Amino acid sequence: EWQLALELLQRMPELGATADVISYNAAISACEKAGQWQMAVALLARMPKVGLNPNVISYNAAICACERGLQWESVLDLTRQMSAARVAMNTATHTAALMTFSSAGRWQEALSLGPGGSPRAADLGRSCGTLLMECEQRDLLAVEVSLTDRLSAAAREGRELPADLALVLDLSARLRRREQQPQELQGLFQALRRPRPQGGGRTWASLPYQRELQLLRHVLTEAPAGSAAAAAAAVDDFGAELGEAGSWAKFAGGSKAATLLAAVRGARLGDRVLEIGTYCGNSALRLAAALPGVRVTTLELDPLLVAIARSLLAFAGLAASVDVWTGPSKLLLPRLRPLRFSAIFVDRWGSQYDEDLALIQEHELLQQAGGVLVADNVLTTAAASFLWQVAHPPSNSFEGAFTSRMLAVREVAQSSEEDWMSVSVANFQADVFRQAPPIPPELLALQAASERLRERVIRSEAARLEKGAFTEHAKATLSGAGIAPLE
Numbered sequence: 001e002w003q004l005a006l007e008l009l010q011r012m013p014e015l016g017a018t019a020d021v022i023s024y025n026a027a028i029s030a031c032e033k034a035g036q037w038q039m040a041v042a043l044l045a046r047m048p049k050v051g052l053n054p055n056v057i058s059y060n061a062a063i064c065a066c067e068r069g070l071q072w073e074s075v076l077d078l079t080r081q082m083s084a085a086r087v088a089m090n091t092a093t094h095t096a097a098l099m100t101f102s103s104a105g106r107w108q109e110a111l112s113l114g115p116g117g118s119p120r121a122a123d124l125g126r127s128c129g130t131l132l133m134e135c136e137q138r139d140l141l142a143v144e145v146s147l148t149d150r151l152s153a154a155a156r157e158g159r160e161l162p163a164d165l166a167l168v169l170d171l172s173a174r175l176r177r178r179e180q181q182p183q184e185l186q187g188l189f190q191a192l193r194r195p196r197p198q199g200g201g202r203t204w205a206s207l208p209y210q211r212e213l214q215l216l217r218h219v220l221t222e223a224p225a226g227s228a229a230a231a232a233a234a235v236d237d238f239g240a241e242l243g244e245a246g247s248w249a250k251f252a253g254g255s256k257a258a259t260l261l262a263a264v265r266g267a268r269l270g271d272r273v274l275e276i277g278t279y280c281g282n283s284a285l286r287l288a289a290a291l292p293g294v295r296v297t298t299l300e301l302d303p304l305l306v307a308i309a310r311s312l313l314a315f316a317g318l319a320a321s322v323d324v325w326t327g328p329s330k331l332l333l334p335r336l337r338p339l340r341f342s343a344i345f346v347d348r349w350g351s352q353y354d355e356d357l358a359l360i361q362e363h364e365l366l367q368q369a370g371g372v373l374v375a376d377n378v379l380t381t382a383a384a385s386f387l388w389q390v391a392h393p394p395s396n397s398f399e400g401a402f403t404s405r406m407l408a409v410r411e412v413a414q415s416s417e418e419d420w421m422s423v424s425v426a427n428f429q430a431d432v433f434r435q436a437p438p439i440p441p442e443l444l445a446l447q448a449a450s451e452r453l454r455e456r457v458i459r460s461e462a463a464r465l466e467k468g469a470f471t472e473h474a475k476a477t478l479s480g481a482g483i484a485p486l487e
Helices: 002-011 021-033 037-046 056-068 072-084 091-103 107-113 121-137 141-157 164-177 182-192 210-222 228-244 254-265 282-290 303-315 329-336 350-362 384-390 441-458 464-480
Strands: 272-276 295-300 322-326 343-346 369-375 402-410 418-427
Touching (some): 002 021, 002 037, 021 037, 037 056, 056 091, 072 107, 091 107, 091 329, 121 141, 121 303, 121 322, 121 329, 164 182, 228 254, 228 282, 254 282, 254 418, 272 282, 272 329, 282 295, 282 303, 282 322, 295 303, 295 329, 329 350, 343 350, 350 384, 350 441, 384 402, 384 418, 384 441, 384 464, 441 464
Parallel strands (some): 272 295, 272 343, 343 369
Antiparallel strands (some): 369 418, 402 418
16 A cells, blocks of 8 residues: 555645545555555655645654564654644654653653653553653653652643542552652542542543542542442442443453452463553552452553552552553553563454563563463454454464463443453464464454554544444354364
8 A cells, every 4th residue: 555655645646636644644654554664754754845844744754664673763852843834743752752762762862852842631541551660660750750649640630631640640649759658648548539629621521531530539439448349349349330330341350350369360370460451450459459469550551541450459458569560561461571460361353362462471470381372352342453363263383372261251331242262372482483373364353453443442433232243243253263262
């Protein structure tokens, strides 16, 4: 497609059309999607020569192309060009630049770029996420607290974020500084039990993170401090209430939680367990409570959810047993080496699980013999590529790196809705990497459909009926490929 885009751009004059900024942006975007960063940068450089001024979309596509190619020097040059041309970065451009610098180990450049000029308050979390990751991983506590304070100030305005997020962020900062006193924590918890009024004429229902704060408030109100069991029960109660209201609970409770704990308890337990996808801290709480003496590490992209999770864990008395780290898994997983985990729980969107699996294997993060890999939502978000690698039907010509079982479970908010979890036990050696046979075309198509649905869900465009139809399609396709729970 990128070659076709370039051909069309080149032939526009002979077709009687004039190439404009939109035409160039489309060609640069096509090169970005195809990983052709050199051509994307070349097209951007050509624009002024033909009398066109690149706009933020032009620079965004070129910087995203360089992110894919890990070309941090080109990204640095492009950000300087934007500044000289007085083209302001948007959140997507800024995040892509930060990710490139972090991936290349150029954390100084990432911190110099900062969280952006003046992004919308609702986008600050995304802008600060990679920066907070660098601070946490490099023990730059003063810079980390400064970034958290900026997030807290944006929430305190109460215009684009719930005002109560300021309290949660303040609590998270105290926990990170390890300066909190029990009475101070109890004071913050007490304040969180009472919703604060919003500024700017906004209502709770119209703001992001309101459901997650309602979950935290429900636990603070219904469970006694220091009781992990009561906190987990309160989370399940909240999930049931969401179901009665026709909403979806984005956490593994009920039968999903029971399946996770049974699988992890069956592992040859060492001293570490990893979770990818913290959300509000529900699964990390249950793992830490069920596995005394085991260190739980959990990764979450969104720093605002990180703060909520740390607050939940602190209230349950488990803050000392769980490390909650901010950042994308593709940047954090390589940094965990040489740690080795006896169990890993993956809980985000299924079309992304194969990326996590590749990093887990590349960096030898899972215990090689008897390590357990558990994945949630593998049916409802169709983790087709991941499942083909870990649960490919056995044959005489192929012995997989995992022995896997698919388990049918129910959503905590909708007991009538079926989902699957996969439980895979590692049986590979350090010097052996077993590659699965080529993935069938129908599973490739399902993988692509899952990614398209993910993008629609992010934009809040996917209706409940659409998700149900997708789940039925995924069930039929996976079962047809020999991947399904045992009857």
